Amino acid sequence: MTADPDISRHDAAPLVRGVLALELSDDSVPARDAVGQQAAGALATRLGRDLGVLVPGVRDLDLVFAAAHFDPAELLRPGWPVHRRLEELRARAPQAGQGPRIIAFGADDKGETPLPFRADPELAGGRLRVLPYLFVGEPAATEAVSAHMESMLLDLGMVQADTALQAQDAFGARIEHARYLTLHDLLAMTALQYRNQGLEPLWDVLETALLAPADEIWLDAPPEPLLRHAEGEVRMALLGPDDWRRRCAPGEQDEGRLAHGLAMHEARQRQFAAVLQAHGVPVEFVHVTPGQDPRTALA
Known part of the structure; x- marks a missing residue:
């Protein structure tokens, strides 16, 4: 029971798909499915900082992040539709100046979650909730980051304490563990979970x-x-x-x-x-x- 070691091989352009994985306390139910735009930007900045420390070259790539949480099954679907939507939105985002961007998406001014990032209520209730992110940039740099993240993130990708606390406050949920994963890591973890079930x-x-x-x-x-x-x-x-x-x-x-x-x-x-x-x-x-x-x- 193994997951494909190179999910990105089917893509026309290299990118790195990943998730911020939040393991909730047994009795915790998030108060919000998504956070507002300002909070989404702040959380994305923390994510970029954390991964910039762990992974050489990350700061040279665009970071695209959705501050909305999903059941893992919603991200592990044919064609990776949530991550694909992040990439489509990145392509439309204006380029302000030179250099890499941090692009974050959250709830609108009315607190409504845009449809691409609206989780299925039928799949709510699980202890593990995941928030999608992408890194995209020049092919050589992106491939190097991808290889590095695949080799070490599962073991070393713990979220910094202040980032975890910010996520806890933002979503109104008690978080026991928070870590960064590649999409491949999430796929491998799901395979193990299903085997145990x-x-x-x-x-x-x-x-x-x-x-x-x-x-x-x-x-x-x-x-x-x-x-x-x-x-x-x-x-x-x-x-x-x-x-x-x-x-x-x-x-x-x-x-x-x-x-x-x-x-x-x-x-x-x-x-x-x-x-x-x-x-x-x-x-x-x-x-x-x-x-x-x-x-x-x-x-």
Whole structure:
């Protein structure tokens, strides 16, 4: 279970994607989803300072930051849409003078979060919230920063105390730990988390959806659900009781255990679908005709 070591290889221009990761206290609920523009700029300046100390060359690049927090799944989606939006907004931002810029986005004057940075309320409630940032600049400098950050940030990227306190005050949440991660670090941490939650069989499919969305991959490992990823979506086989029994419990005769097993299989399908959809991967449930080869139904 490994994450692609070079997320940026699919980009036309080099950039460094990362997150400010905030681990909240168990009972803490952030008072705000995003902070105002002034507070966003102040937090971005602290972020640039912290990473400028840790990573040589960071101060030579543009920093683009959204002071809005998300569930990790919202950033780990095909095409990295939140980070892509940051890059689009950077391209439109005016250049005032020479040198690198710090560009921050927050809530508007009415306290509303702009749509690109509005988190999904259905995914709220987790202890880990992440705020996206980008570093962009000349290709050679950006690639050097990217390599350095990938090699050390996971181990050494602790947020300075005053930055963590500022984030805590800004969002109205009690923060236990705060650290800087690359997007690859976040992907690797998510892989580990899913393995610990019993979702390892799904990971190769999800990883393919994120890193190579045009590729085909199957999960065909009974008693797990049968599914196929191709052309950016997942198709999952819905089997009738007899076909499920032949595929997943061929030797079982007890009707009670069979009914329980089928119910557990259907719950597993719903779990897999929920995880994929949280990561922005479309899921289609395909009813398999009794007696039909389920792989043929998904092809």
